[in-house]
Amino acid sequence: MAKKVVTMGEIMLRLSTPGYQRFTQAESFDVVYGGGEANVAVSLANYGFDAHFVSKLPENPIGQSAINHLRRFGVNTDYIAKGGERVGIYYLETGASMRPSKVVYDRANSSIAEASSKDFDFDAIFKDAAWFHFSGITPALSETAAVLTEEALKAAKRNNVTVSVDLNYRKKLWTPERAKEVMSNLMQYVDVCIGNEEDAEKVLGFKPGETDVTKGELQLEGYKDIFKQMKEQFGFKYVVTTLRESYSASDNGWSALIYNGEEFYHSKKYDVRIVDRVGGGDSFAGGLIYGLLAKDDFKQALEFAVGASALKHTINGDFNLVTVDEVETLIQGDASGRVQR
Secondary structure (H helix, E strand, O other), rough: OOOOEEOOOOOOOEOOOOOOOOOOOOOOOEEEEHHHHHHHHHHHOOOOOEEEEEEOOOOHHHHHHHHHHHOOOOOEEEEEOOOOOOOOOEEEEEOOEEEEEEEEEEEEOOOHHHHOHOOOOHHHOOOOEEEEEEEOOOOOOHHHHHHHHHHHHHHHHHOOOEEEEOOOOOOOOOOOOHHHHHHHHHHHHEEEOOOOOOHHHHHHHOOOOOOOOOHOOOOOHHHHHHHHHHHHHHHOOOEEEEEEEEOOOOOEEEEEEEEOOOOOOEOOOEEEEEEOOOOOHHHHHHHHHHHHHHHHOHHHHHHHHHHHHHHHOOOOOOOOOOOOOHHHHOOOOOOOOOOOO
């Protein structure tokens, strides 16, 4: 029987400029749907798990389109509540070379931002579940969303469900001060903490050593120092970060680091030519959850997560549409990109 995994958050309508056009050039937008925890659910469904996405969407054709998009890729939508006024929107301008990508949000007062625990039976949702994943984006949506997130976490723990978080700081949604206040409280429910150097600093107040990602440099000792502090303060089972070396908007180095309280492990690094980096971190989280549930040890889990997310950078849209076999082929050494016949 496939393991039941649950994610909760916002799925948005994504409107992207065609190709590499700027907003000021575009006369049309490409439509896809996506959002942090929805992207993780799609990854886990692709890997054969019984993936459930919890959210709230309006009863209109756009809300239904978002649901249909999830169902298309095998995600169970039974726990999506209906109601509220709107689906959140974000606009994406894809960068290239030295020009960064840009995102403009139009998500205020979306259905999930105004949802409450009355919309969900969390004990039923977490019955027989193996894992629950959320991100720092969800409690940042509104005061009520922060309360809702903690209610979900309490129910997950009542049902002995392993919990992971992707810290995912979004400066357009809240301040570092508010993020620390809310997220530090939620960490008491978390087993696996995922976050990059900005997330660790802005959300939890931890800063690594002399690391400057804008220069494409990594100082692993700085991460090791904050990982130890984070584990000591919050008691995480694993602390994990992706390591993005940003040579340009088109080319990145991509690897990850994990700490289990006794040992640090740095994964293989991939040099990635980027098609679409949106959802890269979510694809990593999905790969890590799969790996920790299906693999023999945490090092194998990390290698799977890094391989899966490296592949995501080559796929347009928010979702990582790869299979376990495709990831395994890559991490076992075939990164040639040759045609598979």
